[in-house]
Each structure stands twice: as C-alpha cells, then as structure tokens.
Amino acid sequence: MGKAQPPTVFNVGEEQTNVQPPSQKETGQVSKEEIEKIAAEAFQQQLDTMIPKNALPRLLNLVSWSVLAGILIFAGTQISGLGISLLKK
Numbered sequence: 001m002g003k004a005q006p007p008t009v010f011n012v013g014e015e016q017t018n019v020q021p022p023s024q025k026e027t028g029q030v031s032k033e034e035i036e037k038i039a040a041e042a043f044q045q046q047l048d049t050m051i052p053k054n055a056l057p058r059l060l061n062l063v064s065w066s067v068l069a070g071i072l073i074f075a076g077t078q079i080s081g082l083g084i085s086l087l088k089k
Contacts, residue, residue: 007061008057008061009060009061009065012054
C-alpha cells in the first residue's frame with residue numbers, strides 16, 4: 001500500500017564525486033582523455049535523471065521480502081494441510 005518502506009536488506013552507500021571543469025592546455029586544445037571524461041560525466045548525469053539512484057536497492061529489498069513472505073505462506077499451507085489431514089483421520 002506504500003504506507004511503510006520494507007526493511008532494508010541491501011544498502012548502497014552514497015558516492016561522492018568531485019566534478020572539476022576540464023583543464024585546457026595552453027594552446028586551447030582538449031586531450032582525448034578529457035573529452036572521454038566529459039562524455040562519461042554527461043552520460044552519467046543523463047542516466048541519473050532517468051533512473052533514481054535508490055531504485056535498484058529498493059527493488060532488491062522488495063524482492064527479498066517478497067520471497068521471504070512466499071516461503072512463510074508456503075510453510076503455513078503445508079502445516080495447515082497436515083492439520084487438516086490429522087483431523088480427517
């Protein structure tokens with residue numbers, strides 16, 4: 001129902017990145033490595049806007065607790081089936 005968050009099993013620490021403007025050489029040229037670094041940072045920023053950072057840990061927490069609930073429900077059905085079979089005898 002979304003009223004409470006499931007307990008956290010998987011926790012991802014916060015990353016701290018220091019973004020520095022690219023340094024230019026005296027001639028005004030930018031090296032190939034700096035261009036790749038700028039492109040990678042731009043790609044990461046676009047990816048962060050599309051997918052929230054906490055989406056994967058939240059999904060893993062939800063799946064892990066759903067699996068646990070499924071196991072408990074299965075165990076409850078087996079125990080109740082044994083009880084019913086004992087009552088029939």
